[in-house]
Amino acid sequence: MRWLIPAAAGLAALSSGCDVSSEFLQRMEVQAKYEYYEASDFWADGRAMRTPPAGTIPRERFAKLPELKDPVARQVALTGRAHGQPTTTIPVTVDRELLTLGQKKYNIVCSQCHGVLGDGNSVVAENMALRLPPSLLELESKPAGHFYTAINEGYGVMPSFSGELDVRERWAVVAYVRVLQEARNTRTAGQPVPQENR
Ligand code: HEC
Numbered sequence: 001m002r003w004l005i006p007a008a009a010g011l012a013a014l015s016s017g018c019d020v021s022s023e024f025l026q027r028m029e030v031q032a033k034y035e036y037y038e039a040s041d042f043w044a045d046g047r048a049m050r051t052p053p054a055g056t057i058p059r060e061r062f063a064k065l066p067e068l069k070d071p072v073a074r075q076v077a078l079t080g081r082a083h084g085q086p087t088t089t090i091p092v093t094v095d096r097e098l099l100t101l102g103q104k105k106y107n108i109v110c111s112q113c114h115g116v117l118g119d120g121n122s123v124v125a126e127n128m129a130l131r132l133p134p135s136l137l138e139l140e141s142k143p144a145g146h147f148y149t150a151i152n153e154g155y156g157v158m159p160s161f162s163g164e165l166d167v168r169e170r171w172a173v174v175a176y177v178r179v180l181q182e183a184r185n186t187r188t189a190g191q192p193v194p195q196e197n198r
Helices: 004-015 023-030 071-079 096-114 123-127 144-153 167-185
Strands: none
Touching (some): 096 123, 144 167
């Protein structure tokens, strides 16, 4: 029964909006902490912000893209742009392994909005009021870099997913989106005409 008390307190607090005076809900907001660039007399240099320890690996590291040695190619892979324009090709090797990774990540990060098939049909989309996630299948003519920059930087009301996906995973998702487009947009008219059995 004891859990009922905090639950009820939480409900009461929520129903009165976000401006809660209850200490129970405000603890994290008001706890002792340093803000960015704040001074601290705990450290010898007087700064609260610390330099990351030597050997800290940045999120954008390229260790997972060993095939890209050329600095320009790496820059294109990192930003999705060549000469300021979305790059037209996927700059990493597209193989089964990459597509499997892309499928997994797409299903986790993108499908709840853009649909498992990329057609924009999802439960979230049905209930979204602001701006519906578009069908990715209709964007077949857009260059690969368009999809990468949407993931990396965000697009309109869609936030960036660079925190969820590293560089290789972002390109893997782009490659998988291409697979979805290819699979769904192929028309029988484009197929070879079957030969008659003789
Ligand atoms: C929370 C829902 C949501 C998730 C998750 C999401 N998107 Fe989006 N996406 C949107 C919405 C909404 C828009 C339209 C934004 C606008 O026009 O302001 C959009 C736009 C886009 C566009 C640009 C469409 C155009 O018209 O050119 C691309 C490409 C895209 N998303 C790809 C992705 C990929 C790939 C993922 C997964 C890494 C993803 N999105 C995850 C909601 C989402």
